[in-house]
Amino acid sequence: MEVLAALNLGDFAQVFSKMGMFPVFDLAYYIVSILYLKYEPGSVEVSRRSPVASWLCAMLYCFGSYILADIMLGTSPLDYFQYNSHILLASAVWYLIFYCPLNLFYKCVAFLPVKLVLVALKEVVRTRKIAAGVHHAHHAYHHGVFIMVIVGYVKGSGVALISNFEQLLRGVWRPDTNEILNMSFPTKASLYGAILFTLQEAHWLPVSKSTLILIFTLFMATSKVVLTARHSHGSPFALIESWVCHLLFGSPLGGSEEEHQHPPAAVPSSPVKTREDVGEGTRKRKAKKAE
Amino acid sequence: MEVLAALNLGDFAQVFSKMGMFPVFDLAYYIVSILYLKYEPGSVEVSRRSPVASWLCAMLYCFGSYILADIMLGTSPLDYFQYNSHILLASAVWYLIFYCPLNLFYKCVAFLPVKLVLVALKEVVRTRKIAAGVHHAHHAYHHGVFIMVIVGYVKGSGVALISNFEQLLRGVWRPDTNEILNMSFPTKASLYGAILFTLQEAHWLPVSKSTLILIFTLFMATSKVVLTARHSHGSPFALIESWVCHLLFGSPLGGSEEEHQHPPAAVPSSPVKTREDVGEGTRKRKAKKAE
Amino acid sequence: MEVLAALNLGDFAQVFSKMGMFPVFDLAYYIVSILYLKYEPGSVEVSRRSPVASWLCAMLYCFGSYILADIMLGTSPLDYFQYNSHILLASAVWYLIFYCPLNLFYKCVAFLPVKLVLVALKEVVRTRKIAAGVHHAHHAYHHGVFIMVIVGYVKGSGVALISNFEQLLRGVWRPDTNEILNMSFPTKASLYGAILFTLQEAHWLPVSKSTLILIFTLFMATSKVVLTARHSHGSPFALIESWVCHLLFGSPLGGSEEEHQHPPAAVPSSPVKTREDVGEGTRKRKAKKAE
Numbered sequence A, B, C: 001m002e003v004l005a006a007l008n009l010g011d012f013a014q015v016f017s018k019m020g021m022f023p024v025f026d027l028a029y030y031i032v033s034i035l036y037l038k039y040e041p042g043s044v045e046v047s048r049r050s051p052v053a054s055w056l057c058a059m060l061y062c063f064g065s066y067i068l069a070d071i072m073l074g075t076s077p078l079d080y081f082q083y084n085s086h087i088l089l090a091s092a093v094w095y096l097i098f099y100c101p102l103n104l105f106y107k108c109v110a111f112l113p114v115k116l117v118l119v120a121l122k123e124v125v126r127t128r129k130i131a132a133g134v135h136h137a138h139h140a141y142h143h144g145v146f147i148m149v150i151v152g153y154v155k156g157s158g159v160a161l162i163s164n165f166e167q168l169l170r171g172v173w174r175p176d177t178n179e180i181l182n183m184s185f186p187t188k189a190s191l192y193g194a195i196l197f198t199l200q201e202a203h204w205l206p207v208s209k210s211t212l213i214l215i216f217t218l219f220m221a222t223s224k225v226v227l228t229a230r231h232s233h234g235s236p237f238a239l240i241e242s243w244v245c246h247l248l249f250g251s252p253l254g255g256s257e258e259e260h261q262h263p264p265a266a267v268p269s270s271p272v273k274t275r276e277d278v279g280e281g282t283r284k285r286k287a288k289k290a291e
Helices: A009-018 A024-039 A043-049 A051-072 A084-099 A101-110 A112-140 A145-169 A185-201 A209-229 A238-249 A255-261 A280-290 B009-018 B024-039 B043-049 B051-072 B084-099 B101-110 B112-140 B145-169 B185-201 B209-229 B238-249 B256-261 B280-290 C009-018 C024-039 C043-049 C051-072 C084-099 C101-109 C112-140 C145-169 C185-201 C209-229 C238-249 C255-261 C280-290
Strands: none
Touching: A009 A209, A024 A043, A024 A051, A024 A084, A024 A101, A024 A112, A043 A051, A043 A084, A051 A084, A051 A112, A051 A145, A051 C238, A084 A101, A084 C145, A084 C238, A101 A112, A112 A145, A112 A185, A112 A209, A145 A185, A145 B084, A185 A209, A238 B051, A238 B084, B009 B209, B024 B043, B024 B051, B024 B084, B024 B101, B024 B112, B043 B051, B043 B084, B051 B084, B051 B112, B051 B145, B084 B101, B101 B112, B112 B145, B112 B185, B112 B209, B145 B185, B145 C084, B185 B209, B238 C051, B238 C084, C009 C209, C024 C043, C024 C051, C024 C084, C024 C101, C024 C112, C043 C051, C043 C084, C051 C084, C051 C112, C051 C145, C084 C101, C101 C112, C112 C145, C112 C185, C112 C209, C145 C185, C185 C209
């Protein structure tokens, strides 16, 4: 009967926005996150040399958004670590991805069709996190729209925002770039999502929260699946952004294309790609080489 | 009538110390702070490439003291961001300084006579912040004199203390120096001010808080105006400090002069100047070149 | 009478675990910690150039564990600074070690027999800190075993875990290594200790807390005294760890020996040793040279 009732879109959105994330969606989130960690150059060596450092990095990848949001709201950054089952599940995923005999688990989850499903599930979690972050901040600061946007943003972006320090934990230091200077698609989308959810929370957007969650989830899942399938690190926002930034901030038109021809002084000549945007092909090659 | 009563010095100090800072004084604070951000090499490129990073840096420049003090006292670092009007005002100043057509706003506020007035107003805010920081810490830790000094210090120094991380946000990393190793005049004055206000709060200084605020404001405003007008990065404390440090800590006499002849091993050969101490002339040239 | 009753081991453990740490044991802790700071290359120059930076580093060495644990549990990182007598004692030790005429104090406490006693006393404090950290975290998160382990760990390791940032304060930046990547013996022991105390707190270890404190203190004090006396930077865990890591994480057998022959890519060719593990001989030479 519940399924029948859900045929109505409003009700479906309602049911969808109340659906529990643990364990299926969270599991997908952990798998994809730790997969991205394994793609990082040097992470496999670190997992051999110092399992503690590797585990900490994996936890940052899985729970970085909670840690950051807790810091932003002034509560204990370890608060989420009280959920032992979540930590154990993420630790199990970390162990299987890095130390499974014959690299079997990694090969399964990195197999493109499987990965596309996991990526789509991860975006469901991301959207819910943004909405929860905005709601949480709204609870603490009733009129603090800037706080709502920032907390929603860090909840959506997670470890990407502290990637410099996560890399430092693995002995890598790349100060010439960071996720704010060169935003990847998920980070940008988290920012826009946080703004949308804040507008909704402040009743400036004439749409219910469950509908917004449904629409934003569909947009994110579709975009990320298409980008992952095409090994692309583009962004659906590129064209609009390029024009808006040109009008508002005097940025040169043409964005990324031009950037490659005339790299700004602060960007080094070595092509440092942002975390989630490196083409899948390159990543796999790197990860294989590292084994 | 209030003006007449204020002719008495004690009453005038009282009135002065109760005077609201928003919006006039705060506006001056934001303008001077973001002006210093624009003087930083590379900040104009960052404002073109990544407006989000530029805005975040501007917020750190304007509200770094609140963020740091909130962290020190264990509350939400975003706490001050609940005051939407302050954030909007600072954001407007950031937009005008970086993106105003023909660079008109920048040229107006960087015009020396205007700037000297703004610099003086900024020091009024700085003194009030130190006093408020010490008072706030005293409220939380009644006998914690060290906490009072530290919180007052970070309230007065603001972004300077985290300049390494603020630079990192813009893709710049200069680990060989920091504001604690090479304190500029405002940072030092904030430290001494925090000590004075702590002594006053602990009733070890026989002077009322409002009088101390008035005297310290006059000292800070005069010093900064003179230093800014003379494009100097000296410090009125240099002579006393040199002798005290020589007696207490065995530092070589003559301080900065000698330092330039025999630079210590940790300091690189390139002359890395601290933020607020770079001569105005150099700064303007740099900023102009960057446009 | 109390002494007679203490002849019973259980009672002795009870009395030992209730013994006050201030001022004798804490003093030893401060002396050994600031001694290690003086061994750091460049720290003597910093103490001459910027006493404030040097004092801050000394405070991080003495109170880093409290600061970190407070951050982890979301309270004010300055919380411990309310104990003025502790701060004054540590500051006095800092002053004597760095600025005492003829370097007299340093020579006394760095004299091996004296130092061995101080090192043993320091380990008494460390064990108590781990136990207190686990207990504190247990109080805040009743079932958060991961939180208990992490808080106990940071309470035992202290400044070592933030050594990169402590070095940055002194103008030194060594991103290619950190205490998590290359754990020294005290850091590892703190981790294992935190796990043991957490198991005890969760009633999974059939031993009373006072007995565990006694046994762990004896183990730590003996190990550190032997290691310090032999100028060794080995670890009593090396053999077991090597096998466990080989079985669980596929790490190459033979650990450190092999590592020196085939250094992993991330480790630089310059031998960067971790803080507490550098042989005493090398340290003294460095410290002498720096004077």
